[in-house]
Amino acid sequence: MEERGFIFQDKVDREIRIEPTDWMPEDYRKTLIRQISQHAHSEIVGMLPEANWITRAPSLRRKAALLAKVQDEAGHGLYLYSAAETLGVSRDELYDQLHTGKAKYSSIFNYPTLTWADIGAIGWLVDGAAIMNQVPLCRASYGPYARAMVRICKEESFHQRQGFEIMLTLCRGTEAQKRLAQDALNRWWWPTLMMFGPRDDDSPHSAQSMRWRIKRFSNDELRQKFVDITVEQATYLGLTVPDRDLRFDTETGHYRTGEIDWSEFKAVISGNGPCNRQRLEARVKAWEDGAWVREAAEAHAHKLKKKVAIA
Amino acid sequence: MEERGFIFQDKVDREIRIEPTDWMPEDYRKTLIRQISQHAHSEIVGMLPEANWITRAPSLRRKAALLAKVQDEAGHGLYLYSAAETLGVSRDELYDQLHTGKAKYSSIFNYPTLTWADIGAIGWLVDGAAIMNQVPLCRASYGPYARAMVRICKEESFHQRQGFEIMLTLCRGTEAQKRLAQDALNRWWWPTLMMFGPRDDDSPHSAQSMRWRIKRFSNDELRQKFVDITVEQATYLGLTVPDRDLRFDTETGHYRTGEIDWSEFKAVISGNGPCNRQRLEARVKAWEDGAWVREAAEAHAHKLKKKVAIA
């Protein structure tokens, strides 16, 4: 490794932030761009399943909270696209990668929101899992990324509490409401566990990312942490986790889950989830339908500039 | 008047039907085309306000009946376009006149259907008024028109009974249902009275049409007949006709209504009704969106014919 490589890794090891103007290995830059943009895309695509319930939220208070939440996600997308841009890639390039299917986004957003309880379940489970994944990233070696994550995590944990509270309200409610809550847990439980990625022995990129401090815990570690917390929350809610093999291991002090259906994970990742096509089409449609708007805004700005120059 | 003109009028006077191959005055032909096509367009445009409640009909039985009713109206459109075609005008020409706003349709269909009760009110009032206008046309001098009207009137009176029965069910129902029924009567009453056209002293074309036997009663005669029947039906339903000046004239044995707001009639006729734009746009959109379908059907038929010719 050449000298600047040593200096770079030394900084990383000593937890000194790498900044946009610092030298960095090409692979580090590429890995970061991929990771940050995937995360940004996930925020944007992730708006869709929740936005699906804005017009049908069951109370005005919930409607306002949901609108604000989805708006926050758009904001997260903005922070993250900006962080990615500091690595020398434009937002339009990143959109293009998303729209052509080259870039990925979290496959959890390829599941549909069928009932209002899904909004609770997403907040409780999906945001809960996201926070597990994201809190360590607040100390990521790349400065702009780490700083974006600090803001994001703060809002995410607010969303997570809101989601849990929606579930709690349902579970303290009528029989029909409890049924909605249980049905949502049934559908979201396993996909949420898959959010942590493949099993450690099947996760090739992890070692390098750990060395670069853009990953600090293994997939299985984070998943276990999530399971331990969430199973107890489910018990508190009076809901049944849809896993017959789930049991508490008194030796390790951890909950052991049954086997995850990795074939489903692979199917969804590779495009065959319930909503992959629908989500991508919605994003592409928004982008294409908006083309004339963006052109008009640009043309107007250009005319204004010319007028100012003449004056 | 030349001889064939005498023969024509003599036939008409003797109630002998004029058939497509018979000679007829150019004005008679033009008047018939205008009247029949307006009527056909009314059937087609008239599908829209009722179709608006098919997906929201309150019971499966009512949903099926409404679907069948709107389908009947499409059928009436077909009969009438066919009758008009016997006068030497094509369906495409007639559509074009509708889509470009040159041809008119009954202005009653420029009012919106807001609640389910409107479906009852349309059947009861609008179809009721239509029947008053149309029954005499079953004896119209032009054969194809008269025969079409016979079929249409039979179905219309079925629709009218169905509509009245919807209203009756509402009026025998809950307070909320009664409110829906009364609200619908409030909105449809005056527009229905306008369906009979301007007052006799303001209706210039009538005399000639009477002579040709394509009109047999004056607007005011038909309107009076409708009012006399309908006011009593409203009483039976327990509904209040929204006309403070309405009173029974013991001398004549007729109900006298208050003054009709002819300025509203003129506004709606001239394009400024609540739904004129919406109705026309819906028809034009259906036609334009269907262009590729019609082209494909034609292209396929053409290819088939060629294949048959070769074989």
Added chain:
Amino acid sequence: MPLPTYLLHLGDDALVLGHRNSEWCGHGPVLEQDIALTNIALDLIGQARLFYQYAATVLGDGVTEDSLAYLRDVYEYRNCLLVEQPNGDWAHTTLRQFFFSAYQYELYKAMKTSTDEQLSAIGTRSLKEVTYHLRWSGEWVVRLGDGTEESRARLLKALETLWMYTGELFRPAPYEEVLVEAGVAVAVDSLEGSWMEHVRRVLGQAGLTVPLAPAFQAGGKTGAHSEHLGYVLAEMQFMQRAYPGSTW
């Protein structure tokens, strides 16, 4: 209870597709075709009513065809995903109808021999209707595939969009499996061969081939629907929900 669930599944399939088709009423590309599609909608809603009425007698307890149609939420609906997909253009609508009618044709043919007399009677009666639906929709598939470049492109797009929903038609749900053993329900997995043959023939006439892509979408038959159904129900059920306990 498997029988009422099975009846709901059959009724929901018919009702939801009938609903989708009825959305076209007044907006069809040709007046005659507007009438034809409305006719199919009417037939399907009629079939739904037969299944719901039967289910209502089995369930008793004040249940009616209308309470079944109008008072269940999305996760209680048992229709396959295919029928709840949005109408799209005329190519989507007619191809969806063709796929479903080809399935219903096999289904009702087999249902005629059900040991359940009422199902057998419904099968016999509905088969006549579906025979017409199948011919009508198949003719449109051929017409669009063979018509113009545009119609062909649109049909191809419809095929690419809808194909993935066809597999579910032939995957028995648990409530079906129980009833197949009892000779009551149709073993839908046994219908796939004839269906595929028919589809292959008609797509062939349209100048298309059966896609190789997997027809993997499933879930509707056990209550896991797409996001579209919720909007269908919100609209369809409004009156019964807003004015509960009323007679219409």
Added chain:
Amino acid sequence: MPLPTYLLHLGDDALVLGHRNSEWCGHGPVLEQDIALTNIALDLIGQARLFYQYAATVLGDGVTEDSLAYLRDVYEYRNCLLVEQPNGDWAHTTLRQFFFSAYQYELYKAMKTSTDEQLSAIGTRSLKEVTYHLRWSGEWVVRLGDGTEESRARLLKALETLWMYTGELFRPAPYEEVLVEAGVAVAVDSLEGSWMEHVRRVLGQAGLTVPLAPAFQAGGKTGAHSEHLGYVLAEMQFMQRAYPGSTW
């Protein structure tokens, strides 16, 4: 009771336009504008809540902001027709917002001097929000009018479609007239001049002129709506209608 009806009118206007704007959430042409329009939707829904909450205290008897929003049918809604019109494209949405914000700006400015303290407080608070809505939407009108040929054509189409709904904003309903005399309600007919001035100026900057066509559509303020509102309510009210008496 004119006061609660007036409050419902004010709340319905805000809620229905907030609903329409919220339909854009996740589908905007630019991420930043998606956020901006969602913000406006949030403000409007917030304003609706203030009016409904006030109405609920006046009406008592277990009425809540949610029962007012979710349990009234279309003929009981008192919003003007403008706000219930479908979103159309970005030009329609921003022009509709501009027309309405320019009206709300005058409305709330006048409401600040209402003899009703609560209305006066709501007016003061909401005016700040609306000042931003007006600037944002006005800027879009100018941008689209001055932008490209396409954007100008679309804006013109939006103007032609929406203009006829603007007149209703300034026609007092009976419940307003009573309250104007009492110094409670704003005399909307007195706002038209300033509104027109503002509209003329911004349309001028966009290179357009105020249409000569009559702005004749009316009825929403007294419950005679267009056919669009029923669909809005069926969707919006689904949960409260399907699960009555629940806490959310």
